[in-house]
């Protein structure tokens with residue numbers, strides 16, 4: 001996932017620094033606004049540098065320790081607040097007015113440090129009935145850190161990411177069930193015994209009340225695509241229906257679902273030891289024209305007990321013009337990787353999709369920021385989905401899994417995200433719904449998973465607690481991912497084995513705007529038409545039925561070749 005709390009910025013490969021110096025789009029129209037905007041950029045950098053220090057990655061940055069950064073942040077922020085208040089709004093250009101509005105909003109979200117996704121709250125507070133909604137959410141996130149980072153399995157401790165990974169790889173059915181059951185303490189912390197006032201059910205009621213006032217992530221996603229919110233549900237169901245038809249009729253146990261779909265992960269796992277993750281990732285992006293090392297990207301990929309329980313990407317500093325030359329964005333990636341494997345590698349490539357997204361932004365400071373959540377998550381999967389293409393595997397692993405097995409592995413994970421999206425959408429609509437019953441209904445109908453309403457086995461994603469509604473950005477985001485992959489393949493050619501033009505071309509056509517363009521306009525201009533679920537449906541149709549004839553496979557294969565060879 002990207003980090004949701006932040007502001008963001010830009011890169012260095014697209015234009016020469018000379019041509020940048022002359023680009024008026026990178027500067028405010030009014031000199032007064034320009035001065036405030038550069039102060040804003042300093043505050044914004046100090047904010048993300050403090051978060052980088054508090055994540056445990058660094059103890060000092062650019063020669064300053066935490067105290068020095070905190071002091072600089074406090075002073076400049078106070079000055080910025082004053083100047084934003086005193087700036088006259090009359091007589092400014094439309095773009096300057098928008099930039100001011102964005103800075104005022106974003107500044108409110110600055111936290112001035114604190115470890116992301118690793119709150120000071122305590123998991124035990126989730127059981128208290130008198131906890132207010134924001135604190136309840138923080139307590140539930142703490143459960144993912146306290147309990148999810150040390151699940152008991154076979155006499156030792158493993159973290160949540162490793163446990164999910166083991167569900168793909170463990171061939172013994174009894175051991176798989178034991179791994180699944182290692183999550184029970186986490187599920188109980190999140191959803192108690194599924195009673196009507198369980199921690200999650202109290203939390204989702206609070207989230208729905210908030211969404212009724214300010215809109216939900218699902219409303220935002222609908223807006224980003226230019227459709228009405230009820231249409232989101234229709235598209236999600238259409239995708240799940242396509243999977244239901246493509247994935248055969250056999251029912252599987254929930255602890256067997258990932259294993260059954262994960263044969264490609266098992267075939268390739270031995271070729272992806274943990275220490276190979278980063279070299280493979282870097283080589284792929286170099287082939288795409290993005291040198292992550294040269295960009296100065298910082299990596300913190302080792303597990304630590306108190307560390308955020310999920311992978312995320314964030315700005316360290318935001319790109320900006322300095323004396324007429326573009327000083328690039330520096331990003332950092334945090335993840336708790338104990339093991340290698342294809343599932344983990346896919347996630348690392350996803351995180352670095354966020355890195356190249358934000359390093360490619362070239363705009364004035366107010367807009368050097370994350371695009372919408374939907375776009376950011378969808379774009380990160382554009383390069384990441386290639387890891388499940390045999391051509392990619394051949395080049396970067398020296399071995400490949402059969403195409404059908406790879407597609408099944410990839411899209412089974414995507415379909416879980418779609419299922420969570422539908423789950424949250426329906427919980428928001430009717431927050432007194434029994435979540436275990438709803439999850440059972442969705443997963444048994446569309447994913448052919450045996451009903452186990454006695455387990456809250458949906459509760460394995462931190463986002464469900466931290467950012468209710470956020471899963472739509474993955475599940476519904478897959479629609480945009482498939483659209484972008486198809487369009488890039490048609491315009492540039494296939495990129496599963498690299499294309500040195502890829503990064504520069506996408507920077508120019510899609511990424512350089514940062515937060516300035518709304519996703520609806522951005523996608524409409526990029527595709528030359530509105531977004532539709534068709535490209536994702538075609539991807540799902542690449543899956544042949546479980547017991548197919550050779551000729552039906554060939555027909556399907558040929559029919560999609562021009563789209564995603």
Ligand SMILES: [Zn+2]
Pocket residue numbers: 001002350351354376377380
């Ligand atoms: Zn992401």
